[in-house]
Amino acid sequence: xxxxxxxxxxxxxxxxxxxxxxxxxxxxxxxxxxxxxxxxxxxxxxxxxxxxxxxxxxxxxxxxxxxxxxxxxxxxxxxxxxxxxxxxxxxxxxxxxxxxxxxxxxxxxxxxxxxxxxxxxxxxxxxxxxxxxxxxxxxxxxxxxxxxxxxxxxxxxxxxxxxxxxxxxxxxxxxxxxxxxxxxxxxxxxxxxxxxxxxxxxxxxxxxxxxxxxxxxxxxxxxxxxxxxxxxxxxxxxxxxxxxxxxxxxxxxxxxxxxxxxxxxxxxxxxxxxxxxxxxxxxxxxxxxxxxxxxxxxxxxxxxxxxxxxxxxxxxxxxxxxxxxxxxxxxxxxxxxxxxxx
Numbered sequence: 001x002x003x004x005x006x007x008x009x010x011x012x013x014x015x016x017x018x019x020x021x022x023x024x025x026x027x028x029x030x031x032x033x034x035x036x037x038x039x040x041x042x043x044x045x046x047x048x049x050x051x052x053x054x055x056x057x058x059x060x061x062x063x064x065x066x067x068x069x070x071x072x073x074x075x076x077x078x079x080x081x082x083x084x085x086x087x088x089x090x091x092x093x094x095x096x097x098x099x100x101x102x103x104x105x106x107x108x109x110x111x112x113x114x115x116x117x118x119x120x121x122x123x124x125x126x127x128x129x130x131x132x133x134x135x136x137x138x139x140x141x142x143x144x145x146x147x148x149x150x151x152x153x154x155x156x157x158x159x160x161x162x163x164x165x166x167x168x169x170x171x172x173x174x175x176x177x178x179x180x181x182x183x184x185x186x187x188x189x190x191x192x193x194x195x196x197x198x199x200x201x202x203x204x205x206x207x208x209x210x211x212x213x214x215x216x217x218x219x220x221x222x223x224x225x226x227x228x229x230x231x232x233x234x235x236x237x238x239x240x241x242x243x244x245x246x247x248x249x250x251x252x253x254x255x256x257x258x259x260x261x262x263x264x265x266x267x268x269x270x271x272x273x274x275x276x277x278x279x280x281x282x283x284x285x286x287x288x289x290x291x292x293x294x295x296x297x298x299x300x301x302x303x304x305x306x307x308x309x310x311x312x313x314x315x316x317x318x319x320x321x322x323x324x325x326x327x328x329x330x331x332x333x334x335x336x337x338x339x340x341x342x
Contacts, residue, residue: 008311010079021070065329072322076315084310094204094299095155095191096138098162099183100124101211101241102169103146104176108212110243110259113285120212120241121171123285128210129163131292141190142166145183147175147217155194179218180211184225184271188232205232206299209271210239214264222267226274236275237295238268241282 009015102121111123132140140162142153152169153162187207207229215222229236242260265281272279278298282288 006083008081008083010081012078014074014078018071018074021067062329062332065325065332069322069325069329072318072325076319076322080314080318082312082314084312086309094138094206095141095194096135096206096208096299097141097143097155097187097191098128098132098166099143099145099149099187099207099209100128100166100169101146101178101180101213102144102171102174103178103211103213104172105178105212105262106171108242108259111285111288118285119171121169123288124210124241125167125169127285127288127292128166130289131296132159132163132166134296135159139194143183143186143190144169144174145179145186146172147177147179149179149182149186149218150174151186151190154190175217177217178211178213178215180209180215180267181220181222181225182218183209184222184229184236185220188225188228188234191234192232205234206277207234207236208239208295209236209268210241211263211268212240212242212260213262214267222271226271229271230275234275235277235299236271237277237280237298238272239280239282239288239291240265240268241288243283 100121106121106124107119109117109119111118111120113123113126136159139155139157140153140159141151141155142162142165143149144152153165156162184207191205226236240260240263242263244258244260265279269279271277280291280294282291
């Protein structure tokens, strides 16, 4: 970016007034005084030419100072500004909420990551963190629910904070039961409040609800919450998490059990169908990662970015210099100042 492109004047036409003092001096008749300007008692001791040179030099300096003051005042009045480097602004593609189940059953260790057995919540954190980090341009929020549902992170462009708050979630902290209806109802409420604060109605609102169980708690039924979500235009993608089989040790030896026996897939499918979303089933970490990639494609991030170039006003610099030279000019007009110039 060249200097000519970076520098801008708000009122450049004011610079056309630069020759105004010269024009006034040429047009107007100079004031003539009948009395002598200064009396030099020893004028006869000095040569006339030398005296004229001294007086002429002082007048030229004062004229130069006055010209600089006028030029700097015009520059300040023209409102000069400097364009900074372009800054990419976040573009809000959609409001995206993640509702993550942190009930007691999310502690079941039926997932595998890097060859190690991990619990369901840890697997969710690992995959969801990458998903959130990819949602540049979207406002992302986080709802955690167990026996109760609460907002852990309001809608924000600060994805790093949302990731941090998700990583700090602990299974069982919100109770061992599962309030899916309350989580959906809370999401609808927060999105409505957000739209009211922005004074606009968003038509791109998405909720990703991840759970491993069935609705066993809460004040709001799943059907009521789903009706509210569908009426507000909220699209819900539901994810059922948990393996179909795992080996557990008991007094009778190792035996195979179904850790996802309580997962209500019929309910999750109904929620997704009624709100225009989709239902996904994640049996392991790889499937969970693929699900989030599919959601990325279904709800792509808007890549059209807005660029802002900050404008730094520069009028204070020529104005300060004009004030400084004006003070020097005032001093030069005094008797002592004229002697100093000589």
